[in-house]
Amino acid sequence: MKDRFSTYSQAELTRRNLLLGMSALAGTAAMGGFPGRAAAQDLPLVKAYGVPTAALKDWAPMEKSIGVRCELSGASNDVGVFMRDVMGANMGDTADIFIFESGTEDILGPQGLYATLDEAHPELTLWERTSDDWKRSAVVQDRDGKQWGVPVIGNADSFGYFPEKVGIAPDSTEELSWSLMFEDEATRGRVAYGNAYTYSMGPAALYLQGKGAAQFGNIADLTAEEAKLVADFLIERKKAGQFRTLYGAFEEQIQLLTNKEVDVINCWEPAVREANLVLGPDATRYAYTKEGYFKWGHGAYIAAQAVDRGNLDAIYKVLNYFLSGEYRALQARDRGYAGPNMDLGVEYAQSSGWTAEEIEALKATEAKVAKKFAKPYVSTTTPDNAGAMEEEWQRFMNA
Amino acid sequence: MQTSASAPADDRLLPRIGQWLSTTNLVVPAILVAWFAIVIVPIIILFVYSFFSTAQFRTVYEPSLDTWIGLFESGRWEVTLRTLRIAVTVTLIELVGAFPFALWLAKGGVSKGGRAVCLALLTIPFFLDMSSRTIVWRAILGQSGLVNTVLMGTGLTDAPVEWLLYSEVAVHFGMVVSLFPPMVLPIYMAINLIDDSLIEASKDLGASPWQTLRRVILPLSLPGVMAGVVFCLGPALAAWVEPGMLGGGFVNLISNSIESAYSALRYPVVAALSAFVILLLLVLLAAMYLIARRFGDPASSFRVLRG
Numbered sequence: 001m002k003d004r005f006s007t008y009s010q011a012e013l014t015r016r017n018l019l020l021g022m023s024a025l026a027g028t029a030a031m032g033g034f035p036g037r038a039a040a041q042d043l044p045l046v047k048a049y050g051v052p053t054a055a056l057k058d059w060a061p062m063e064k065s066i067g068v069r070c071e072l073s074g075a076s077n078d079v080g081v082f083m084r085d086v087m088g089a090n091m092g093d094t095a096d097i098f099i100f101e102s103g104t105e106d107i108l109g110p111q112g113l114y115a116t117l118d119e120a121h122p123e124l125t126l127w128e129r130t131s132d133d134w135k136r137s138a139v140v141q142d143r144d145g146k147q148w149g150v151p152v153i154g155n156a157d158s159f160g161y162f163p164e165k166v167g168i169a170p171d172s173t174e175e176l177s178w179s180l181m182f183e184d185e186a187t188r189g190r191v192a193y194g195n196a197y198t199y200s201m202g203p204a205a206l207y208l209q210g211k212g213a214a215q216f217g218n219i220a221d222l223t224a225e226e227a228k229l230v231a232d233f234l235i236e237r238k239k240a241g242q243f244r245t246l247y248g249a250f251e252e253q254i255q256l257l258t259n260k261e262v263d264v265i266n267c268w269e270p271a272v273r274e275a276n277l278v279l280g281p282d283a284t285r286y287a288y289t290k291e292g293y294f295k296w297g298h299g300a301y302i303a304a305q306a307v308d309r310g311n312l313d314a315i316y317k318v319l320n321y322f323l324s325g326e327y328r329a330l331q332a333r334d335r336g337y338a339g340p341n342m343d344l345g346v347e348y349a350q351s352s353g354w355t356a357e358e359i360e361a362l363k364a365t366e367a368k369v370a371k372k373f374a375k376p377y378v379s380t381t382t383p384d385n386a387g388a389m390e391e392e393w394q395r396f397m398n399a
Numbered sequence: 400m401q402t403s404a405s406a407p408a409d410d411r412l413l414p415r416i417g418q419w420l421s422t423t424n425l426v427v428p429a430i431l432v433a434w435f436a437i438v439i440v441p442i443i444i445l446f447v448y449s450f451f452s453t454a455q456f457r458t459v460y461e462p463s464l465d466t467w468i469g470l471f472e473s474g475r476w477e478v479t480l481r482t483l484r485i486a487v488t489v490t491l492i493e494l495v496g497a498f499p500f501a502l503w504l505a506k507g508g509v510s511k512g513g514r515a516v517c518l519a520l521l522t523i524p525f526f527l528d529m530s531s532r533t534i535v536w537r538a539i540l541g542q543s544g545l546v547n548t549v550l551m552g553t554g555l556t557d558a559p560v561e562w563l564l565y566s567e568v569a570v571h572f573g574m575v576v577s578l579f580p581p582m583v584l585p586i587y588m589a590i591n592l593i594d595d596s597l598i599e600a601s602k603d604l605g606a607s608p609w610q611t612l613r614r615v616i617l618p619l620s621l622p623g624v625m626a627g628v629v630f631c632l633g634p635a636l637a638a639w640v641e642p643g644m645l646g647g648g649f650v651n652l653i654s655n656s657i658e659s660a661y662s663a664l665r666y667p668v669v670a671a672l673s674a675f676v677i678l679l680l681l682v683l684l685a686a687m688y689l690i691a692r693r694f695g696d697p698a699s700s701f702r703v704l705r706g
Contacts, residue, residue, distance in 0.1 A: 247647070
């Protein structure tokens with residue numbers, strides 16, 4: 001999700017950490033350079049372009065494990081970026097892999113800008129054991145089921161809430177209904193709702209489908225009629241006073257929770273963590289839901305031009321590394337996001353002597369992700385019906 | 400040494416350039432051509448773009464009325480009327496508040512020190528980030544904010560006053576606060592330039608204070624008023640921070656609507672919305688010019704600035 005007032009997107013949330021890491025690296029360099037850096041320069045190089053969340057704080061463990069160097073140039077997650085850079089500026093001439101949020105493969109794959117994934121490539125050793133929830137998701141396949149990439153990271157977004165306000169025990173893992181967001185009398189006038197159609201229209205459709213009020217072909221890509229149905233429902237709820245505010249930024253999510261301005265908010269999971277730092281542990285919780293989640297993920301895709309550049313083995317080694325336990329464990333620990341093969345991450349942590357607390361946190365993430373990812377729906381940044389959805393969303397905004 | 404040698408040369412050069420410019424009739428056409436190229440041409444392109452459409456995030460360069468029809472069918476055009484209504488209301492509120500303040504500051508016998516303090520207070524906000532200035536109001540106007548705490552603490556209300564935040568009232572309030580300096584400063588400058596002897600003469604000739612205000616000060620301050628209205632109305636039409644932060648998503652203005660269309664790469668919709676606002680603005684400015692003519696000659700009133 002991208003927002004308007006925020007200085008960073010969800011995908012870039014950890015950029016601050018990345019910068020901190022870079023500062024530390026710069027400091028190390030100033031103190032006398034990096035041991036082994038010279039050796040790393042001799043390793044085969046894979047150039048990546050995309051959202052920087054996929055980057056490790058330090059690529060050294062990867063270089064040590066697979067003997068390949070990765071250089072990632074950061075880009076924003078905006079739909080305009082890949083339209084402009086990948087299509088217009090032929091980024092594939094220089095980049096070997098692209099890492100974007102789900103949706104690019106639907107346009108750039110069929111147009112020949114991505115190479116299809118060779119699932120039988122000898123370097124892709126972890127592909128077979130990767131669960132279908134991840135590898136066959138719409139993040140890395142196009143609408144015809146063609147495989148364009150490997151999953152890198154992801155999460156399932158729901159809503160944050162105050163357990164005491166909605167009458168639920170703070171440590172409960174009960175699955176709640178999105179009705180708390182849209183129709184519950186107890187929360188009427190105490191709900192904050194994200195004001196971007198890409199982020200908020202889907203959960204409303206999910207709720208309508210869950211309660212049997214409507215059936216949708218693809219919640220992530222609503223047709224004009226479906227979008228109208230959702231907008232009509234939202235307009236009715238807006239007029240009934242369900243929403244206290246329609247927010248636009250990540251900072252607002254945190255502020256609305258910490259100020260206790262609302263009881264329920266569809267938001268990013270880190271907002272709940274940030275609010276609890278101020279309000280105390282478990283003051284707010286991130287919901288497990290009955291109907292499903294706004295599931296988002298980043299995939300890594302091979303540039304079509306890279307196929308003939310002679311470093312395909314190195315590219316597949318990097319893609320395979322994204323599926324590995326080492327990458328999973330480091331990403332989960334340093335950035336807090338999940339991904340495929342979380343069990344391998346736990347195994348890696350155990351064999352690498354991580355603390356019991358760190359291992360427990362990884363196990364909890366694994367269990368949480370397994371529970372959430374079994375439910376619909378996978379979001380996309382590029383719905384075919386974006387125009388109709390945006391138009392209907394504006395009708396809701398103007399109502 | 401070098402400066403003394405070059406100074407006379409500069410003295411001769413500047414008048415010669417001025418003389419050359421006045422004899423050749425190139426300046427005005429040059430400015431007009433440049434203006435046409437950098438302002439008018441983009442607006443024409445914008446207008447042309449509004450007759451294209453979008454499919455799968457790409458602009459379809461085939462002329463059609465689809466975008467304009469969609470704009471009216473979906474009711475999206477209403478956002479332009481709402482924006483205009485709020486912008487004009489804010490501008491009028493500013494004018495009503497700013498004119499007496501500027502008059503007092505310029506001709507109210509305020510000491511030099513007092514005037515300097517007032518002007519500093521008016522200009523300091525320009526140096527602060529708009530979002531930072533606006534977001535603090537949320538902590539003050541929110542349900543558990545300062546105002547509601549005081550209202551409930553003093554027993555004036557039993558429950559928090561909800562419309563203080565996330566409402567049109569809040570958006571108006573935020574815009575009035577942030578756009579006060581652009582309105583008051585040009586009016587202050589214009590009134591400050593009015594020769595005191597003109598006001599004295601009016602008084603000596605038996606005019607009441609109201610007559611002096613209406614027949615002397617108001618016509619002579621028109622350039623400042625016009626500038627203030629333009630400096631206030633323009634940013635108010637493009638307001639983005641205040642509706643976003645204080646409107647709570649319930650006050651959808653043109654900038655919010657354009658931003659939303661832009662997020663789906665619907666450039667023709669962006670172009671149509673912008674073109675529609677430009678058309679409405681032209682109508683509005685024409686009306687304003689006609690009204691201003693009743694009080695004086697807005698075009699020739701810039702002569703006062705020479706004084």
